[in-house]
Amino acid sequence: MIAALGPKNVALAAELAEGWQPIFFYPEKAAAAWAEPLAAGQARRDPSLGPLDVVAAAPLAIGPGVSGYLDLARPIFALYIGGMGPHRDKGHNFYYELAVRFGLEEIAARIQDEYLAGRKEEAAALVPVELLEGTSLIGPEGLVTERLAAMKEAGVTTLNVTPLAGSHEERVRLIERVRDLTA
Numbered sequence: 001m002i003a004a005l006g007p008k009n010v011a012l013a014a015e016l017a018e019g020w021q022p023i024f025f026y027p028e029k030a031a032a033a034w035a036e037p038l039a040a041g042q043a044r045r046d047p048s049l050g051p052l053d054v055v056a057a058a059p060l061a062i063g064p065g066v067s068g069y070l071d072l073a074r075p076i077f078a079l080y081i082g083g084m085g086p087h088r089d090k091g092h093n094f095y096y097e098l099a100v101r102f103g104l105e106e107i108a109a110r111i112q113d114e115y116l117a118g119r120k121e122e123a124a125a126l127v128p129v130e131l132l133e134g135t136s137l138i139g140p141e142g143l144v145t146e147r148l149a150a151m152k153e154a155g156v157t158t159l160n161v162t163p164l165a166g167s168h169e170e171r172v173r174l175i176e177r178v179r180d181l182t183a
């Protein structure tokens with residue numbers, strides 16, 4: 001299993017690994033971000049490896065009134081997009097570059113500027129809801145079902161969910177429900 005984002009490493013994962021785990025998998029933007037390197041790596045893939053397992057991670061909350069869980073990811077996105085990589089050089093941040101490939105160049109630059117200036121809360125507030133929703137399984141059951149279908153359509157073969165609930169029993173029920181929705 002290789003966790004990779006940059007084009008060269010994604011191509012390497014597609015060529016040599018049993019599985020590939022991208023962070024912040026956004027099904028509707030996946031082709032723009034990774035189609036070319038995946039195709040290049042798979043063209044060199046030894047058939048004996050079998051198909052590449054694409055493992056997408058996503059926070060999971062199903063039901064009415066769960067959209068507030070989306071905000072839990074704001075500081076994480078702000079850290080990755082804005083704060084990872086060299087602090088004196090805005091280059092070499094794979095997460096920022098991923099946001100750009102997702103079509104979020106202007107907002108990614110603003111997040112990075114705020115984060116590197118020490119305004120982490122302001123950077124987190126700039127993370128677009130579109131990005132939070134696109135990379136999660138949070139919402140009413142119908143929406144989660146649509147998100148699951150989008151992930152499957154984008155090539156996801158394995159889900160790695162983080163169930164967001166107040167108790168162990170509720171987290172287990174979420175996992176069971178998402179299992180049923182994918183059956």
